[in-house]
Amino acid sequence: MSEHDVLNPGQMPQNPEKATLEGKNKFMGFWFFLGGEAVLFASLFGTYLALNDSTNGGKSSEELFGLELVFIMTMLLLTSSLTSVYAMYHMKNNDFKKMQIWLGITVALGLGFLGFEIYEFYHYIHEYEFTLRSSAFGSAFYTLVGFHGGHVVFGLLWIVSLMIRNAKRGLNLYNAPKFYVASLYWHFIDVVWVFIFTVVYLMGVL
Amino acid sequence: MPEKVSESPVQFEYEKQKRKEEMKQQVITFALMIIFTIIAFAMVASGLDKLFVIPILLVLAGIQVGFQLYYFMHMSHKGHELPAMMFYGGAFAAFLTILALAALVWW
Amino acid sequence: MSTLVATNKKSFGSTIWDYLTTVDHKKIAIMYLIAGGFFFILGGLEALAIRWQLVQPMNDFVSAGFYNELITMHGTTMIFLAAMPLIFAFMNAVVPLQIGARDVAFPFVNSLSFWLFLFGGIMLNVGWFTGGAADAGWTAYAPLSTTSPGQGVDYYVLGLQISGAGTLMGGINFLVTIVNMRAPGMTYMRMPLFTWTAFVASALILFAFPALTVGLFLMMFDRLFGSGFFDPSMGGNSVIWQHLFWIFGHPEVYILALPAFGIFSEIISTFSKKRLFGYTAMVFATVLIGFLGFMVWAHHMFTVGMGPAANSIFAVATMAIAVPTGIKIFNWLFTLWGGNIQINTAMLWALGFIPTFTLGGMTGVMVAAASADFQYHDTYFVVAHFHYVIVGGVVFALFAGTHYWWPKMFGTILDEKLGKVTFWLFFVGFHLTFFIQHFLGLMGMPRRYWTYLEGQNLDLGNLISTIGAFLMGVGTIVLLINIIKTSVKNEKVSGDPWDGRTLEWAIPSPPPFYNFKQLPLVRGLDPLWIEKMEGRKGMTPAEPLTDIHMPNNSFIPFVMSLGLFIAGFGFIYQKQDIAWLSLVFVGMGITLGCMLLRSVKDDLGYHIHKEDLKKEAGE
Numbered sequence: 001m002s003e004h005d006v007l008n009p010g011q012m013p014q015n016p017e018k019a020t021l022e023g024k025n026k027f028m029g030f031w032f033f034l035g036g037e038a039v040l041f042a043s044l045f046g047t048y049l050a051l052n053d054s055t056n057g058g059k060s061s062e063e064l065f066g067l068e069l070v071f072i073m074t075m076l077l078l079t080s081s082l083t084s085v086y087a088m089y090h091m092k093n094n095d096f097k098k099m100q101i102w103l104g105i106t107v108a109l110g111l112g113f114l115g116f117e118i119y120e121f122y123h124y125i126h127e128y129e130f131t132l133r134s135s136a137f138g139s140a141f142y143t144l145v146g147f148h149g150g151h152v153v154f155g156l157l158w159i160v161s162l163m164i165r166n167a168k169r170g171l172n173l174y175n176a177p178k179f180y181v182a183s184l185y186w187h188f189i190d191v192v193w194v195f196i197f198t199v200v201y202l203m204g205v206l
Numbered sequence: 207m208p209e210k211v212s213e214s215p216v217q218f219e220y221e222k223q224k225r226k227e228e229m230k231q232q233v234i235t236f237a238l239m240i241i242f243t244i245i246a247f248a249m250v251a252s253g254l255d256k257l258f259v260i261p262i263l264l265v266l267a268g269i270q271v272g273f274q275l276y277y278f279m280h281m282s283h284k285g286h287e288l289p290a291m292m293f294y295g296g297a298f299a300a301f302l303t304i305l306a307l308a309a310l311v312w313w
Numbered sequence: 314m315s316t317l318v319a320t321n322k323k324s325f326g327s328t329i330w331d332y333l334t335t336v337d338h339k340k341i342a343i344m345y346l347i348a349g350g351f352f353f354i355l356g357g358l359e360a361l362a363i364r365w366q367l368v369q370p371m372n373d374f375v376s377a378g379f380y381n382e383l384i385t386m387h388g389t390t391m392i393f394l395a396a397m398p399l400i401f402a403f404m405n406a407v408v409p410l411q412i413g414a415r416d417v418a419f420p421f422v423n424s425l426s427f428w429l430f431l432f433g434g435i436m437l438n439v440g441w442f443t444g445g446a447a448d449a450g451w452t453a454y455a456p457l458s459t460t461s462p463g464q465g466v467d468y469y470v471l472g473l474q475i476s477g478a479g480t481l482m483g484g485i486n487f488l489v490t491i492v493n494m495r496a497p498g499m500t501y502m503r504m505p506l507f508t509w510t511a512f513v514a515s516a517l518i519l520f521a522f523p524a525l526t527v528g529l530f531l532m533m534f535d536r537l538f539g540s541g542f543f544d545p546s547m548g549g550n551s552v553i554w555q556h557l558f559w560i561f562g563h564p565e566v567y568i569l570a571l572p573a574f575g576i577f578s579e580i581i582s583t584f585s586k587k588r589l590f591g592y593t594a595m596v597f598a599t600v601l602i603g604f605l606g607f608m609v610w611a612h613h614m615f616t617v618g619m620g621p622a623a624n625s626i627f628a629v630a631t632m633a634i635a636v637p638t639g640i641k642i643f644n645w646l647f648t649l650w651g652g653n654i655q656i657n658t659a660m661l662w663a664l665g666f667i668p669t670f671t672l673g674g675m676t677g678v679m680v681a682a683a684s685a686d687f688q689y690h691d692t693y694f695v696v697a698h699f700h701y702v703i704v705g706g707v708v709f710a711l712f713a714g715t716h717y718w719w720p721k722m723f724g725t726i727l728d729e730k731l732g733k734v735t736f737w738l739f740f741v742g743f744h745l746t747f748f749i750q751h752f753l754g755l756m757g758m759p760r761r762y763w764t765y766l767e768g769q770n771l772d773l774g775n776l777i778s779t780i781g782a783f784l785m786g787v788g789t790i791v792l793l794i795n796i797i798k799t800s801v802k803n804e805k806v807s808g809d810p811w812d813g814r815t816l817e818w819a820i821p822s823p824p825p826f827y828n829f830k831q832l833p834l835v836r837g838l839d840p841l842w843i844e845k846m847e848g849r850k851g852m853t854p855a856e857p858l859t860d861i862h863m864p865n866n867s868f869i870p871f872v873m874s875l876g877l878f879i880a881g882f883g884f885i886y887q888k889q890d891i892a893w894l895s896l897v898f899v900g901m902g903i904t905l906g907c908m909l910l911r912s913v914k915d916d917l918g919y920h921i922h923k924e925d926l927k928k929e930a931g932e
Contacts, residue, residue, distance in 0.1 A: 003917045014221050018285070021493070025418040029489040031289030032519055035296030036481060040523035042300030043560070046307025047531065047542065047553055054548025056541070071247050078243065082236040085278050089229050093222055132540050136549035139540035143531070158912070165913040174915060187279045191271050197243075198267040202250045203260060288492055292519070299520040299607055303560055306611070311552050313620050 017180035056135030061204030080109035342406035349398035388451030410817035413496025433476025455543035484518030498835035510575030528557035573710030585652025658732030662713035673701030694754025742784025876903030
């Protein structure tokens, strides 16, 4: 397949993200990477579970966490996962404009999530003086949730730069795999969040 | 060399229809995920016994993650055999890691 | 875009630029070989300093503090900066050729992996010049590491973090390469065993390195940002580090050992002129070792106090690994049996490996017995055990692979006579050094102590050990002389000097930059051998001569790694002066900027036109 065909495919194939060898490689490699990310987050979760009672005389999880905020954050992130499914749906239908719109909504929801998370951290630090340095529990909490937040930031930057870069030229076989793996990444962020709200917040206030 | 995999307009319409059906399933999946989340939060808020709630929370989380993987991330589609293998490999290592850190550190 | 000029003579500057920007797996392999070889020599010098300090009781060749730095850096350098990259050198040089591919799946990422490793390795060693290298042991156990003064351990943490990221990318790259890029007919069960072991080792990298990444992050936060993961006074627990380190650290042993097994499988089969005995069982054993390798890490921690239940589980799981390893040993022996054996340098290393590694495996079962391990733990018995496994297994394999694949990588053949001298010096030196250490350990000599008292029956053993170490050093020097001699002589060899069996021998030495003019059709295990047996000269092509798609060179990987290198200094010194934080922003800005550039700039590669290929063939 020549460069011209890749950039101007004419009729899009059924799975544009896997139509070129490069796309197939990206798709496979990114899934493998997510397998490694699972271990990365498991190590953080394990550390958190080992240290979630080590409050060092400071605030404990029951005293800190409120469920309302976490519920809203969860809804935002869950919905953003669905909207990125819609984006990929329109990518496969070769409807670039709708894909951009749904990706835009995904980014907006992600930003909302991030805003609440920053507010939450700010709140803990200023109201309760609960920081990375206050106890081993604090260290573990901020590291686990912060790593997830870092993934959200990176995912947002990634999706936005893809949207801007390709805004004028639309879909082709070169950028379709890029959009597809970015959406996989976004779903994985949601997978991790499911465990965070369950293990950290829900089990934390029980 | 990857061959050109374009399809005829008729087939494109057929696939499009199929994707539309699938999209409906995705929305149903999403609704279920929201319901599970609400159940999880409600159970914690209701103040039921810890030993009763925690296993259910973990099961609900597991189902939700399954939905994400198989529906949202399309792991149920063909061509995902190796991604599934590697992801479950990672999940296995992840499970051992969490088990050890949660159970052995303060032994 | 004309590309075949690449083979013409070039100026020194343009050669350097070519290597800085290359994405060719064969050139990256050569860079891995050179950098890994450099660190191997560095780690070897540290080892010699250690042995010289222990040559006699109460020696004062080095101070106690410097001794700690030496043992720490020796272990870290040898594992992360010598053994790993040298394994990657051979994986890069050989795996794409063995599966009949034109490059790896992600050539750009391949180059990034190398530069991350190199900058990480340099970072680790910067500590020597800034008031002392890392001194908490290569395992960096907390609280020793979290309270170690100076910046040595900080360099250890940041250096390993950077080079570890490179290794993780390399692992994913090889997984995808082997899954997606195999030539027509190259089914999984027709892959050469080296490719199989590279595949399983890459999967282990993928699942093991993230645990190290997290461990290093926690260590970095504890040392540089005041968190309390490992600090009991804040409610932390230092055992968490031990778990995370060994969840990574034990699979790491197999990440090194499995490709070593693969190298020996290729060599033994080639020079016995026989198909590898029990190929299917070998593949099965490789996968099983990889799987079991994840469930045994806590056998490094028997004396931590995990309780009898956990100790027993990990002891039994560890002993189970002896089964697939035994399968391998027997299969190598049966491959030799009745074979038309040709003993050259590569084969000598393979023959030396079998008994040596078996000894290491045997002491492995001994230390796996949890109750007995309370005696062996932290003595020279353990030092002897893991050197028998890592040197006897991995380093022997690297020497063997160097001799075996040198013709393929450089187009020249290493001198056999000097090669055999290297083998005998190193082999005898190795056993002199480490066999006696079993007994020193059983007599109670603890590891990591900088000296010992007179009159405890440790004198003679240590003297013998030191003599052996210097023999190994001389052996390595002979290899270097051999390499220089061979390169100066520059006598070219054919593409198939060993009468080989696998695909890499079907193409010229060194291979053209596109590897295969036409992708080969693979018709079974040992594909080249099959064709030879049927009287053909080479492989049957699986495709007509067409344009070949090639990736573009790129300088971005180098700059991206440099960015992280710069940021590393910022992280380390912001603790003393917050102004240093600016370096973090500069460095991370460079790296993220490079990532953005890579993401938005189209890089579609180029094509070699078939007319050019035909012209080249006509010359």
